[in-house]
Amino acid sequence: MLDQSGYSMQTSEIRSTVDAQGIRRAEFDMNYRNDQPDIAIIHAVITNTNARAEGGQEMYIGVKIVESEADRATRQVAAEAAAIQPHNRDRSQDIAAKPAAAVTLEVARTERAETPPRAVVDGVEKQAIVKVEEVEPKAGVRGQAEAVKSAINASGAKTGEILSIIDEQGIRHSEMKVSYRTDQPEIAKVSNTLDAVARQSGNHVIEHSSDRAERREIGKGYEMAQPQHSQEITR
Structure with a gap:
């Protein structure tokens, strides 16, 4: 899902082991840059994936994203400062509210009038x-x-x-x-x-x-x- 989402993040090969009880434990690396225009969306994916797993949602049971607190805090700052990018993307990965775009009301009105929302086109x-x-x-x-x-x-x-x-x-x-x-x-x-x-x-x-x-x-x-x-x- 991440590889096909259209986001700028990159994933490594999956590494896995199976224990004596037949439980498979798998992990992979996910790399991203805080200066990418879609960092706000990436931050939403990471943050709410853990939240949904902790909430017991079936699709996310057993899933956990592990990162340092410093990386999380730095990414959050970058996400809050980033403009939302309405690029072609996999909506199934849009699993959290995204930081508001830093645009004036007049600019937002002009863009809405001149350019139909991507979701309307698609x-x-x-x-x-x-x-x-x-x-x-x-x-x-x-x-x-x-x-x-x-x-x-x-x-x-x-x-x-x-x-x-x-x-x-x-x-x-x-x-x-x-x-x-x-x-x-x-x-x-x-x-x-x-x-x-x-x-x-x-x-x-x-x-x-x-x-x-x-x-x-x-x-x-x-x-x-x-x-x-x-x-x-x-x-």
Whole structure:
């Protein structure tokens, strides 16, 4: 994944041993330079890889990046001073919020107006999971989960089947998958609707933090020449 990410880091050959219990222990070196333009992204990858491993995320179980505190501190300083580079890159490696780019608001507006975001050009599909907790609806009454599904579909995103269970206290726990593309014309409406869903009591939108930031940024670009409309979820 690192070799194919498009970042300026370099990796060595994998060195590994297998112990008597059949456990394979592998390691490799990763080299980078603090003066590279993508150092902010590299810093995010390193920092959050360890954080996700410590958090028990399945993909990162058994993974650990070992480095000196001096190297970490120096890289962090370089990352904070670096401008974000929106180059072609493997989004699966974008696993942390990146330091803000040191640009003025006027320059940012000009660049956004003249150059479409890279993600819009290369449009990719994103996915999220929406969970809804509500008191079990009465027979024949549309529940909050159905209202949320309807609103998300109306925004232009796609939703999967609602999966629900009802606990002993009569609370209905529902979830559904949501998918959208970053280059679809309705991306601004999709993004605003997901944010509106997340703000409503009982709802939870589970998505990668970088995906959330990306859809909001792209959505704002689409809204620049369009009137603003509030997003409401009506039961």
